[in-house]
Amino acid sequence: MEYDVVIGLEVHAELKTQSKCFCSCANSFGQEPNTTCCPVCVGLPGALPVLNKKAVEQTIRAGVALGFEINKTAIFERKNYFYPDLAKAYQISQLVKPICINGHLRVGEKDIPINRIHLEEDAGKLVHGTDGKTLIDYNRAGVPLIELVTDALKEPHIETANEAVEFLEKLRQIYIYAGISDCMQERGQMRADVNISLKPKGSKQFGTKVEMKNIMGFRSVKRAIEYEIARQKEILEDGGVIEQETRKWDNEKGINFTLRTKENAQDYRYFPDPDLLAVQISEEEVEQIKKSIPILPSQYKHTYMQEYALSEYEADVLLQFKHVNDFFNACVAIYPNPKSLCNWILTDILTKIKTESGAGPILISAQDFVWLVQNVDNKKINKINAKEDVLEEIWGTSKSAEEVAKKKNIMIDINDQALDGIIQEVLKVHIAVVEQFKTENDPKILNFLVGQVMKTTRGKANASVVMEKIKKFTQK
């Protein structure tokens, strides 16, 4: 039997803000445990939350970037449950009136409907010791978090693992480009819950959905979804029934297992948080934020393909890392030759900075980089010299490309007459090879001769000029 797959996503992202969501503690990662907390973060008696306006602004920013409606009045509610990382035993979140409603994100040819983005606070972190003890670090408690929830009841649906991953990747790019979140997955700054249901092909009736919580990393999301679809298919094909439940994805074993069944589902007893006022959002404020949104990946991509004549592949690779894209744009601003800059960045820069989990910093200034690319384009330096003698030398230092190139004497500055002389000398030395070339006209032999000339000039000649000259001289 054929099935339709319906995939829903809930994506949490930690907002980029100076301070936490409901107090003035620093929102910063990697501090000593329990050093960025106050009475509010650790839920001391009598402590009260005070909303950080910047967190609301960032949530609106996310909404605006994704074409959401922004509610004029939003309220915060308490989600009550016991867990040691949740100091107050409730999370301040939003249920009935979130900040953003009804958005969408384009994946392939589909506009995937999104139900909401709401603002909430993150919980602390449990640190399990080897001695069987568990410690609690409340530094993360109160960090502003936005939760985006797709609207799986509306069409079009996310139907495959690949679509889900594309959705997440696009979302991640938008959050990063708009300065909403750094989305560093290894820091848990972006986490996804996935729910999946299957129904007979064409059926209007939704199947029972199974949820998988807190999957880290998009590659795991893909595997987890593929696994769950296969699992449900197998059950259905054997005539079984899908249980409504929450399952946990075990990334190492590549399987999932039951975490909670419907019977054990928590009742969070949401109600409006009496400590916080309703948030009033004016149209002016939304307009202001709209204006402050920087260029987003989809707009860049359009420019790159339409105006710069880059391929879709090239555009996608440039856009993959914001700092690479920023660097590219900084370079184009100085030297408007995007095609050439793109070639260099895609080959020479990316190979240097790519790591397993992302891309490291670019350790050369746009000015120096442009100087190199421009001189190679203008045939003033050979590409191989530019790369090996200059780029490698100045990478990560404060040296200037121009100074290094001049010091190493690799500028192509031999005049025509002198070059002719050198070529004649080389041809004399390799007279037997020249004779062979004259009869066979083999490009390999030509290349050898060019190489010999370049060697003699120590790269200071332009290889294509040399080649033309050799051809001319040997024809005589």
Place this chain on the structure above:
Amino acid sequence: MRELGVIELREKIKAGEIRSVDITQEYIQAIKQSKTNAIIEIFADAIEQAQEIDKKIQQGYTGKLAGVPIIIKDNILVEGKHASAGSLFLKDYIAQYTSTVAQKLLDEGAVILARANMDEFAMGSGTEHSAYFKTYNPLDTTRVPGGSSGGSAAAVIENLCAAALGTDTGGSIRQPSSYCGVVGMKPTYGRVSRYGVVAFASSLDQVGPITKNVQDNALLLEVLSGTDIHDETTARNQVIDFSSRIGKSLQGLKVGIVQSVDAMVQGLDVESHYEKMKEFLQQHGATLVDVQIPHLQLVLPAYYIIAPAEAASNLARFDGVKYTSRSQSAQTLNEIYTLSRTEFFGDEVKRRIMLGNYVLSSGYFDAYYNKARSVQAQLREEYIKAFQSCDVILMPTAKGEAYKIGGKANPLDAYKEDIFTVSANIAGLPAISIPFGVGNHKLPIGMQFLAPHFEEKTLYQVASYVEKHKEDIHGV
């Protein structure tokens, strides 16, 4: 000197007739000799505080409360001092920061002398639900002092301090003030910061003064009031002029009489005092105006839904995991929660937590919590409308004199005690209780006035007038 009020005492200290340290010493002696159990702990540094203020006064310091010893309820935090909210859960808890109200007292030169007994987490009408001991009414030790700020009110009438702070969620300042024959004010919601006050029901809680006379009360409220950056629910742009109408006559004042209150009062012990107050007001130039507050009939059920709902959530942080007591027999996380909460919460608190979680739980939320909120909204509107035709509204504070210890063993009987007080909390209005003669057992009877939001000054006008002229009336 112990019987002096705040202003009288401050002036004597200022004039050099007595030092703060001497009167502090006198109070400490009196507390030690007292048999009413009004006080949980005399702060070890009280004498030291007084000495320091004496030194400052000698150098010309003139704080509004310079040198005046004040007692605070056990749910108000002062850094480095114990605060237990009358609960075993916080028996050993030492506050990590100072509440805004305590800081305001200290900023005006008050000596924070001791912490007063209270019903556990402010849940109760007789201070019989303190986890430590019952407090006896100093005027008749077989009777309760009222609650939950029973320790505070008892301390004031017993002259264990110049004044005290209480908190009022459903009458917890006014009812004990009535039972002890002192002046108690529940300010407009948002008048006084709740930061650093152990929360009971956040949308209803307010801190307020309990004093020997009206003028003192107005002065203390002036000190306590104001916007607090740590409490979003404090009102902005407050006008703080509580004494401006003190001394003015009642000529032309319109006093609202709620018809349904008339009916409720019939047959109660308080009836004759209530009627005498009406006469008194009319004799002194005020006009009685009939007003309708139809939803007053539903205010008690609404209160006993909203308050427990918020309390259930507010008290969830007392879980045995962090700063609270933890059950010695707990082995697992679940046991830490269940055994600690079983062991350290009293029955009344457990009752309200269960009630609160019940009304918030899925399937019951609309029927209870939302309905109660709608009653609240309508009550508020009805009051606002009623105040278009009157300046204040009169009601009794309680049904009569203080009841016998153990006399309200049935929780429902105890809840009904709050019938006249809860509406001010539910509608967020300011309300004052002032002594108005004695009842059959020669114990005080209190009368209550309610005013529009932020119109405390009218309450002080009426209260001070009644205070000054009540001797004129036969039987009062």
